[in-house]
Amino acid sequence: MSEATPFDFDLAVIGSGGGAFAAAIRATNLGKRVVMVERSTIGGTCVNTGCVPSKALLAAAEARRVSFDAARFPGISTSAGPVDMAELIGGKRSLVETMRSDKYVDLIREYGWELRQGNAVFTGSQEEPVLEITAADGGREDVRAGHYLVATGSAPWTPPVAGLRDVDYLTSTTAMELDAVPESLLVFGGGYVALEQAQLFARLGSTVTVLVRSRLASREEPEAALALAGVFADEGIRVISRAAISTVRTDPETGEVVATANVAGGEREFRADRLLVATGRRPVTDGLNLGAVGVTTGDAGQILVTNTLTSTNPRVWAAGDVTGHREFVYVAASHGSLMVENAFNNAGREVNYRHLPRVTFTSPALAAVGMTDQEANDAGIRCECRVLPLEYVPRALVNRDTRGFIKIVADADTRRIVGITAVAKDAGDLAAAGVYILEAGMTVEQVANLWSPYLTMAEGLRIAALSFTTDVSRLSCCAS
Template structure:
């Protein structure tokens, strides 16, 4: 990928209709009445991002809210997901750059001593502080939000039975209800796994020591982020992938990421089936189609399952799919009148910002609004190094949708900032409608891809073409300039341009 894949033919006006605009996301307050229904009482099951977004919006509008949480306030993201994982990954990044960097000839590398227990204490202190500031204190500021600690299940279409953590039961009746119970790690039915002290992402983030060897079962976001982090902290890591890495993404991403991880000393096994697990003497043996694999720790990161099995959904007439995910429309309504669902307990993409957006829109609709959740311009980031970031459709998805597409792949050797950083690992790929140049999607593997992708997301939402991107002003010696250069490759050979040619 040292040069553009191809140069675009001259564009012609071949679009029969104007499809240049991507539908915008409806604002949560759209259609909101000025007077909230008198005495409106909303039960919110859960206390994560979706639940908090809904509860605070409802309370601000004058509704009474009962928030029921069976575990720790704040849900997955702040406690055992986004926040601790990004702290952990950043610490591993610092350790890695002390050991090796493109500037080792002039800055002598060193082997850092890793005190995982100290890193864990620092990580947990930040988690505790954020939970207090963004969850405990926020709830406390709203007098109309009542917290109940316990396990909720539906007793009927307008009531919940809550088994209180302190003992006893409480019946909560409601006018509206939001189900926002999140998800948990899904555990495969693998012989020998039950009863063994394997890790899920929760245990991996809470471990106070770095194992000499780590097996990672899985090849999606959580698996790869934690695998690379542990490798950088000193584990000998083996990733076991049933197919390819990040198999739902453009194949270029998985291929490049596998090469990068192997380059850091990790073993990456693709197209490998796992058959059974043995655990004895403090050691795991994973029996696979590639032969037996041994390690002191085993991380199972093969997906997540919705926390809906104990809700007695049928008592309220709430429909779930075969995987237990609650079925909702773009308005977040379930199959039962007055009951909504948001976040990871549905089939929505499992990102905290999607959960929060769905919770706020559900709240708006409970209050009489007409908000809808649109995901056509939803950005996503994988926090490996380099990062993986995507928005919109892949080339395969666009073709499957019946669109005639044109694509370009720009290697980072053509991005001046990447050259200045001496780090040209990655690429920028743009997918465009062939006849109009309308941007359909972007896939990026790069240092800082998570920061770059929002520019592509805004362009996609605004219905911009790759020609609009190519003509836009981007600051020089930034990674996001790669979007402009990739867009220019649709009509020009950027290898022949000066370094800051417009």
């Protein structure tokens, strides 16, 4: 039981996504009194409009693509008919509803914290913050808590392009609710959402053109952009790099979306039936009245937090996308648990992204952990790198798909591995293995001499490490 306090609850959580649930579960396990406030659908972005539905649709699209691509295996011939988009989206909704119930709604009852459905606004003062909750029926309740956690996530952001507001454009959320596959699709953006959605709709049957301001996956190794551009070209996806979009309009005669962009110093027009804007996300903090309780936000609306996740008000914490930190559900969940440990156990724990894995679920996938080549150089590390084409990885050869690579970035002085990037099937698993390699401070020689099961993609890590000292083109397929 919690000790008697002047507060209604020990912890009030605004939001109900991964960070919010991680915090509520941990706090409840510590015997704390918890209330969660959600103004919309329980579960947040990941289960409702992010990870779960997008990866479910990507898996379906990949299954369809395999039927077209099976001819790479001699003796195999398959085909696929048109997509019943309404049925596909219906299946996605059913999966989301099941997971929302099993992994979110049911857990509230199981752990026993309180839920308020309504809109939360801070009132009071910095010294005595109060949460005013307004329910859909107009009822109001003031909640006083020892600590408050803002875990309201992020939402799709659209750039200030002339005419965009007058166009019926799609976001990553609304695109996954379409009842028909667009014949053609323009995609604005080159980040992970744009990449995944572009390939998704191309595999479902759309003719896709991607307009990207710089290059694909601009935060990752340049080899990744080249590899994915090649994959997209193979699949009929047109990528226009270094495109500065100036205007967007709807053609009144055809109903097409028309985007004008400056490409290589000249103006070009691009047309499609639909437009998907996937240019990033922004934290959701509007309407919370954070200034009233002394919480400072940044230019994009993010709550500015310390490494321990406290805001400028020591009783108000933030977790997940709303902090402006990396937008992964596992980051949000880690934040939620860390915040509770710091608030109630005085743990003093700090977030550390040094070995944070990151995955883009294209096919083949892009995944990385640690530093890129450029980041290592910027940090003053004299680095040595090797890029291993997948043609030297036996698993890729038997898959008959050698599109991609594995890159290792190492400190040239210590030989310690500081970064790994891969474009490959199961690249996310390579990044997960990379977390342990980097966390252990392993050298290229250590990885090169580890056991690795033959005919796995993970064997590619060992071969990439071997390439620092060995001509891997002269290796036997199963001996080194």
